[in-house]
Amino acid sequence: MTTISSMDVSHILDQLNKPQREAVSAQAQPILVLAGAGSGKTRVLVHRIAWLIQVEKVSPFSILSVTFTNKAANEMRFRIEQLLGSSVGGMWVGTFHGLSHRLLRRHWQEANLIQAFQILDSDDQLRMVTRVMRGLGLDKKEWPPKQAQWYINNCKDEGIRPQSIEDYDDKTTRQLRIIYATYEAACQRAGVIDFAEMLLRSLELLRDNPELLQHYQQRFRHILIDEFQDTNALQYAWIRLLCGDQNPPFAVGDDDQSIYAWRGAKIEHIQQFSQHFTPTAMIKLEQNYRSTGNILKAANAVIAHNEGRLGKNLWTDRGEGELVHLYSAFNELDEARYSVSRIEEWVDQGGHYQDIAILYRSNAQSRVFESSLNEGAIPYRVYGGLRFFERAEIKDALCYLRLTVNRHDDASFDRVINQPTRGIGNKTVEMIRQHSRHLALSFWDAAKALVEANSFTPRAGNAVRGFLQLINTIATEIIDLSLEEQVEKIISASKLKAYYLKKDKGEVGQGRIENLNELISAAQGFHYRPDDEHADMDFLTAFLSHAALESGEGQAKAGNDCVQLMTLHAAKGLEFPLVFLTGMEDGLFPSERSTSEQSKLEEERRLCYVGITRAEKQLVISYTEQRRLYGYLNYNQPSRFLKEIPSAVVHTIRPKIKAWQRHFHLSKSSPKWKGTINETGMNIGQRVSHAKFGEGVVIDVEGAGKHARAQVNFDLEGSKWLVLHYANLQVL
DNA sequence: CCCAAGGTATTTTTT
DNA sequence: ATACCTTGGG
Numbered sequence: 001m002t003t004i005s006s007m008d009v010s011h012i013l014d015q016l017n018k019p020q021r022e023a024v025s026a027q028a029q030p031i032l033v034l035a036g037a038g039s040g041k042t043r044v045l046v047h048r049i050a051w052l053i054q055v056e057k058v059s060p061f062s063i064l065s066v067t068f069t070n071k072a073a074n075e076m077r078f079r080i081e082q083l084l085g086s087s088v089g090g091m092w093v094g095t096f097h098g099l100s101h102r103l104l105r106r107h108w109q110e111a112n113l114i115q116a117f118q119i120l121d122s123d124d125q126l127r128m129v130t131r132v133m134r135g136l137g138l139d140k141k142e143w144p145p146k147q148a149q150w151y152i153n154n155c156k157d158e159g160i161r162p163q164s165i166e167d168y169d170d171k172t173t174r175q176l177r178i179i180y181a182t183y184e185a186a187c188q189r190a191g192v193i194d195f196a197e198m199l200l201r202s203l204e205l206l207r208d209n210p211e212l213l214q215h216y217q218q219r220f221r222h223i224l225i226d227e228f229q230d231t232n233a234l235q236y237a238w239i240r241l242l243c244g245d246q247n248p249p250f251a252v253g254d255d256d257q258s259i260y261a262w263r264g265a266k267i268e269h270i271q272q273f274s275q276h277f278t279p280t281a282m283i284k285l286e287q288n289y290r291s292t293g294n295i296l297k298a299a300n301a302v303i304a305h306n307e308g309r310l311g312k313n314l315w316t317d318r319g320e321g322e323l324v325h326l327y328s329a330f331n332e333l334d335e336a337r338y339s340v341s342r343i344e345e346w347v348d349q350g351g352h353y354q355d356i357a358i359l360y361r362s363n364a365q366s367r368v369f370e371s372s373l374n375e376g377a378i379p380y381r382v383y384g385g386l387r388f389f390e391r392a393e394i395k396d397a398l399c400y401l402r403l404t405v406n407r408h409d410d411a412s413f414d415r416v417i418n419q420p421t422r423g424i425g426n427k428t429v430e431m432i433r434q435h436s437r438h439l440a441l442s443f444w445d446a447a448k449a450l451v452e453a454n455s456f457t458p459r460a461g462n463a464v465r466g467f468l469q470l471i472n473t474i475a476t477e478i479i480d481l482s483l484e485e486q487v488e489k490i491i492s493a494s495k496l497k498a499y500y501l502k503k504d505k506g507e508v509g510q511g512r513i514e515n516l517n518e519l520i521s522a523a524q525g526f527h528y529r530p531d532d533e534h535a536d537m538d539f540l541t542a543f544l545s546h547a548a549l550e551s552g553e554g555q556a557k558a559g560n561d562c563v564q565l566m567t568l569h570a571a572k573g574l575e576f577p578l579v580f581l582t583g584m585e586d587g588l589f590p591s592e593r594s595t596s597e598q599s600k601l602e603e604e605r606r607l608c609y610v611g612i613t614r615a616e617k618q619l620v621i622s623y624t625e626q627r628r629l630y631g632y633l634n635y636n637q638p639s640r641f642l643k644e645i646p647s648a649v650v651h652t653i654r655p656k657i658k659a660w661q662r663h664f665h666l667s668k669s670s671p672k673w674k675g676t677i678n679e680t681g682m683n684i685g686q687r688v689s690h691a692k693f694g695e696g697v698v699i700d701v702e703g704a705g706k707h708a709r710a711q712v713n714f715d716l717e718g719s720k721w722l723v724l725h726y727a728n729l730q731v732l
Numbered sequence: 733c734c735c736a737a738g739g740t741a742t743t744t745t746t747t
Numbered sequence: 748a749t750a751c752c753t754t755g756g757g
Contacts (some may be wrong), residue, residue: 069746097747121747140753195747230746263745362743364749384745421733549747569744591743607744630742631748 011083012050016043023283024048025055030248030277032228032270034255036314037299037613038290038575041252042072045224046079048250049091052222053084061090064220064242068227070095070550072573076226092220096235097195098549100202104193105537105545107212111205114191116406116541119548123390124411125149125194131414132183135437143175151176152183156196157232157264159203189442190410199234206241217244228253228273232264240276249277255310256303259569259607261599271310288314288613290575292321294649295619299612302644306602314613323651326642327622332365332583334719335622336372339580341711341721342620343378343563346578348723353379355577357564359611361589364629365582366565379562383570388552393500393512394519398547400490404475405540408442417443420499423463428456432464444468470494483539484523491516568611579615581608584623585636608641688712689730690722 013021020040023033024047035041049065052058067073077093092099101119104111120128129152130145155165162181167173187193193201206213223243225231228251231239243249251273258267274280288296296314303309329335343356358369366382373380388394396419399412407413417432418424435455436446450456451465474493478486491497500512526543537545564576568589583589590604612619623638686698696714710729713719722729 095747101747119747122745198747260745262743364742423733425733551747567744588743593743603744628748 009051009055012047012054016040016047017285017287019283019285019287020044020047023285024051026250026281026283028248030273030280031250032273032277032280032282033250033252033285034270034282034310034312035252035285036254036288036312037257037610038288039285039314040289041254041285042076042079042226044285045226045250045252046076046083048224049080050083053088058222059090060088062219062221063224064092064099064222065094065224066099066226066239067093067095068230070098072226073098095549096238097198100198100238101545101549103202103205103216104198107205107209110209110212111201112188113193113201114406117191117193118402118406118409118412118541119198119545120187120192120194120411121390121548121551122149122195123395124192124415127414128186128192128194128411129179129183131410131433132186133179135433136179136182138175138179143179148176148179148183152180153194153196154264155180156194156200157234159200159234159237186410189440190408191406192409192411196234199238203234203238203241213241213244216242217247221247222250223247224250224252226252229255229258229267229270230260230265231269233266236266236269243277254312256306256312256606257572257610259572259603259610261603271308282310284312286312286314288316290616291316291613292318292617294320294323295612295615297649298324298619298645299609301646302605302612302641303609305644306605307598322618324645324649325618325620325653326650327620327653328638329622329624331624331626332368332628333372335582335624336368337719338622338711338721339369339582339620340372340376340378341723342578342580343373344376344721345723346618348725351578353561353563356580357566357571357574357576357578357614358580358582359566359568359571359614360582361568361591361607363567365588369565369582373563381562381564383564383566388515388518388522389547390551391512391515393496393515394547396496397487397491397494397516397519398544400471400474400494401486401540402544403444403471404478404490405544407444407471410436410443413443413447416494417447417464417467420495422467424460424467428460428464431456483526483543484520486540487520487523491520568607571614572610575614575616577615577617579611579619581611581615581619581621582623583627584621584639584642585627586639587634587636588627588629589639590641605641608639687732689732690714690727695732 013024016024017040020043023031023044033041033044035044045065049063052063053060065076067076073094080091080093081087092102094102104113104117108115108117126145126149129149130140133140133143133145133148155161162177162184165173165177165180167177187197206216220242223239225239230253239249251270253270255267255270258265258270261267274282291299291314293316296316300313327335327338329338339358343353346356347353358366360366360369363384370380370382389398396416399409399416402409402412403416414429414433417429432443432447432450435441435450436443439446439449441449447464448468451461451468454461456464470493474490477493478489481489497513497516500516501509503509504512523543526546528539528542528546564574586595589608590601594600594604621642623636623642625635627634627636687695688698689695690712693712693714696712696719698710698712710724710727711719711721712729
């Protein structure tokens, strides 16, 4: 046997610190790596895999590494291959959904699916639920489909099937159970599965097929899990099943960054890891390579207020750095303008826009920032919103494709039967739905039967017949075409472009056309290696699954160098030299709805911790005194989390303009504004003149030297931050 | 089938 | 404030 010391493992261990090395080279036993923010979590995972393969001589074939997002999975794969210098075939790296999907494709028969099964995204699912509920004759007001969808997904996330739901004679539960059961039957008939079903079905597949389970347990000796604190009950059960008694998991996570309890993640999983898997080695990564000392002090102090933590304290050897800046804004416009002035300053000092992130609690807050950034001609990108494969026109085209693969896909049928409008109205469609319900047929078969029985009015009958023929014709014509030709054919035969051009005039319509063209390019660029992720599928099915599982980038291609705007949730895992943590007001952050329960408040606090630890060099926190929300003016208190940050690491920016002060003439140098003369030569209360903005009064001065800046309240233009070096103010 | 008016809800998001 | 959906009339 080769001893480890004789082997050259330096490239795997050299760049690691002690606990990282300990984790990477640990013996086979359940391992929980508590990886603080910026402590090299992904690096440990990647190096662990390299260690297994190159030192322990483990076959890549027996490694399974699971993440939550495609982005994380892709990055993991990329970095492993980079470190090993070769691609690793046979290793399973993917998301929970991606890997479950692969299992189901391989074993579709055992999983009681049809071979061409398709995936419903949440939007498809909601439509399906709505349709089922309409079929049950439920009033939308009384029974909101959104809630039913939520209920179904919750059940599935907990591994619960309709037959095991105990209704305790409760009307609501009984009704929801019926909806769940009916929905499941409809999905089964249509050959579609939703996201939660994908996980549950693959879990049941393994659980109910002992040989299969044994096969995979024997294969995957090494199971690695990323972001372990985000696992829900179903994902956790999936992991435990695959681990069995013999395969010790290697889990990496951070209980302090658990921010998804509201969607089913259980922080208990990471807290109780050592009880479920024994004997556990717990390794803490506390050295932070991202932020300066002051930022870490703020983060540590805030998170220390949570109870029941596994306990970590981040530290760095890179010095204290800048203080955390705190700006108390008058309102959201002031907040945005101040941020913009700081961004301009950053760039003046040679920084880049892409170094900067503006973070907020809820998407609604992005608006003011967007308009202020526009004003300042600063390039930016807003994260979130519709992704490529979620756009209506794209989904339409994909549904046509899906119908050619499986005529009984009711979700797709329902979506495109009158899209573009071809004279098949609600009444006609309702007839088809009813007929399908009564005879337990798919919509396709129901429509066919009704056409053949001449049950429609002649006009409707012709229209429906036309639709059925269209799908059949397309299906035959595209058989031998390449994927991109198939997509092209679908788009032209369906006449979607003409429809959208007419429906959405101007830029909107044009955008949709561009997206459809982009879909053709996407098809062109879609390749899969047969032994890869989409094994055992034909091209078209593989492409459709890819579209559902990876909904694509949020915005096509925005400019490279731009300021990033996103929610705190979206920022997890990212880092930026300059971070604005905005809207730090009680009621907004922590959100009103989280203040009543301790556990919810703690999750908000973790979110705050996530926000603070995004910053590398400079963190600017801001809150407003008044904010317009939902049309009402709110006067919020500064966030309670602010009080948890030690004042020693904070530089408060003042004075600020109070609401009432704005309405007075600040110009008549009142004693209140008599500031000290500083090196900038600018006095607070000083009347000045600017070439573009006219006359105004200096109301704040900060910074020094070349980047000293003053806030000037202009008589006509309102208040602005100016860098004195450029502004060329004339003292009056 | 299309458009306008009125009612309603409005944290966070991945797959 | 506002976006989204339903509903009623042309």
